[in-house]
Amino acid sequence: xxxxxxxxxxxxxxxxxxxxxxxxxxxRRLLGEGRERDSTDAPEPVDLGALTASQAHxxxxxxxxxxxxxxxxxxVLWAMRQDARRLVLFVDDEAGVAARLAGYFSTSGxxxxxxxxxxATSSPxxxxxxxxxxxxxxxxxxLVALLRDAGLEVVVEHGVITGELLGLEVARLVxxxxxxxxxxxxxxxxxxxxxxxxxxxxxxxxEPPASSLARTVEAVRRHRxxxxxxxxxxxxxxxxxxxxxxxxxxxxxxxxxxEPVATPVERPGLRDVHPAAAVGEDESGAPLVVxxxxxxxxxxxxxxxxxxxxxxxxxxxxxxxxxxDHHPATMLLAASLSAPASLVAVPxxxx
Numbered sequence: 149x150x151x152x153x154x155x156x157x158x159x160x161x162x163x164x165x166x167x168x169x170x171x172x173x174x175x176r177r178l179l180g181e182g183r184e185r186d187s188t189d190a191p192e193p194v195d196l197g198a199l200t201a202s203q204a205h206x207x208x209x210x211x212x213x214x215x216x217x218x219x220x221x222x223x224v225l226w227a228m229r230q231d232a233r234r235l236v237l238f239v240d241d242e243a244g245v246a247a248r249l250a251g252y253f254s255t256s257g258x259x260x261x262x263x264x265x266x267x268a269t270s271s272p273x274x275x276x277x278x279x280x281x282x283x284x285x286x287x288x289x290x291l292v293a294l295l296r297d298a299g300l301e302v303v304v305e306h307g308v309i310t311g312e313l314l315g316l317e318v319a320r321l322v323x324x325x326x327x328x329x330x331x332x333x334x335x336x337x338x339x340x341x342x343x344x345x346x347x348x349x350x351x352x353x354x355e356p357p358a359s360s361l362a363r364t365v366e367a368v369r370r371h372r373x374x375x376x377x378x379x380x381x382x383x384x385x386x387x388x389x390x391x392x393x394x395x396x397x398x399x400x401x402x403x404x405x406x407e408p409v410a411t412p413v414e415r416p417g418l419r420d421v422h423p424a425a426a427v428g429e430d431e432s433g434a435p436l437v438v439x440x441x442x443x444x445x446x447x448x449x450x451x452x453x454x455x456x457x458x459x460x461x462x463x464x465x466x467x468x469x470x471x472x473d474h475h476p477a478t479m480l481l482a483a484s485l486s487a488p489a490s491l492v493a494v495p496x497x498x499x
Contacts, residue, residue, distance in 0.1 A: 167200040168193035171211040174238050174270055175202060178209075178263070201226055208232035208255075215239040215246025215262070217413075217447030217454070224253050224260065225446060225477055228484060236261045244276030251275055252453035254486050278458050281410040282307030288321045291336045294358055295319060298365050301392055305410035311361075314372050314497070315388030316340065316381065317418065318364050338364040340381070341418040374497035382498050384418060390440040390468055390494055391424040401466050401492050403428045403436050411451065412458050423448060425455045427463070435463035440494075442473055449481035452489060465489040470496050 171193050193202040199222055201210045208227035212219040220237070227235040235255045239246045243264035250260035263270035284304035292309060295302050300311035300318065311319040319338045322345075324330025338360040339345030348360055371379040391408060398406045406428035415422035424440045437460050439452035448467065456465045467482060471493035482489040 164195050164200075167195070167211060170265075171200045171202060171209060171238065173268055174211065174263075174265065175209045175236075177269055178236065179207065196222065196226060199223060199226070203227070203230040203232055206233040207236065208234065209236045209238065211238045211265075212246075213240045215242035215244070215249070217249060217451040218445070219447075220246055220249040220450045221446040221448070221481055224250070224255065224450075224484065225481055227255050227260075228480060234258055234261070236263060238263050238265050238270055239273065240265045242276075243273035247273040248275035248278070249450040249454060252450060252457070252485050252487075253481075254484065278412055278454070280458070281305065281412070281414075284309050285321065285323070285334060288334045291321050291334055291357070294336060294361060298361050300365070301395075301408075303408050305408075306414045312385075312388065312392065313365060313368050315385045315390070315392045315424070316368060316372060317385070318368050319361055320345065336361060340364070340368065340384070376498070378498075385424075386442045386496070386498065387421060387440045388424040389497060390442070390470075391426055391438075393497060394438060394440065394468060394494065395426060398428060399431075400494050401436075401438050401468050402430050403438065404431050404433070405429060406436075406438060409455075409459050412454050413451070421445065423451050423455065425452075425459070427459050430464065435460045436466065437463045438466045438468055440468045442470060444473065444475045444478065446477065446481075448478060449485065449489065453485055453487075456487075467491045468494045470494065 193200050199210055199212050199219060208230050210223040223237050237246060237250060239262060243262060247262040250262050253260050262273045264273040284307055288309055292302055295311035300313055303310050303312055309321040310317045318340055319336055321334045322337050323334050326332045336357040337345040339348045352360060368381055371381040376382055394400055395406045406426040409425050409427050411423055411425050421443055426438045428436050430436045437456045439455055441448050452465060452467055456463055467489050474491055479491060482491060
């Protein structure tokens with residue numbers, strides 16, 4: 149076991165050295181920094197988890213493997229903390245996504261430059277356009293009525309209709325394809341997530357959908373309500389719980405009305421913390437985009453800016469978080485957007 153750990157550490161050290169050397173080469177080719185410089189004047193790359201970064205002469209350069217929201221947010225934050233006047237982000241994969249996300253920020257009044265890594269060189273990356281989320285199916289009227297009759301919030305995101313209880317999915321409308329023995333019709337499947345839906349179907353194969361739904365809702369209601377004792381069902385999808393509360397009481401964020409909307413990127417899984425979005429108007433009638441989250445997420449601000457661009461580019465952007473999650477890093481990133489976002493503390497229904 150000890151020998152295996154040594155090999156793992158050696159592999160990690162080797163990857164870090166390779167990334168540092170790669171960033172140094174890319175930086176020199178772009179900025180013209182030669183080996184003749186005094187070694188004390190040369191940028192020393194540092195390891196930032198999944199990122200490798202260096203800063204010298206007012207220019208910060210960051211290398212990341214994939215251009216998602218978290219890498220872009222972390223890179224912008226690091227450059228700002230270094231007081232860099234310029235940020236260049238080298239990206240191996242999804243450089244177009246990184247270029248779009250980075251375009252929402254400015255460092256010292258200058259746009260962030262994103263470059264696609266091409267072997268030992270790089271080239272400017274063009275922003276990848278946003279793709280509108282798929283619309284929901286139109287043939288689920290009766291099943292949607294069942295969800296509403298059960299007291300659930302009906303949410304349509306990325307072509308899928310779900311029923312949520314305080315933000316937690318407890319049912320989904322699923323089309324059963326003919327090629328796997330189905331009838332190509334929508335069916336209501338009850339359960340908290342895919343594995344629970346499969347378990348409900350296996351244990352109660354002939355149960356009417358309304359009965360399965362009622363039993364699932366009752367089981368979740370016992371643990372998911374404002375002020376309930378701590379329970380695993382209470383910890384899931386808290387950012388969506390916040391959104392449900394704000395849709396019910398939009399004045400908490402200075403809105404006159406709000407309605408849920410999909411994020412540009414689909415939530416990976418039920419247990420993953422993923423921003424929940426809503427659009428509406430403030431009390432003066434101006435457009436408003438509200439993005440709910442919990443915890444500390446370096447990708448929240450670029451993700452929120454992407455949501456605004458997808459639904460209402462000219463709207464005011466509000467980040468709704470519990471007060472304890474108003475981290476200085478989030479506030480700094482929110483202020484560094486070209487169209488800054490504001491943070492609003494919202495009350496939570498859990499302990």
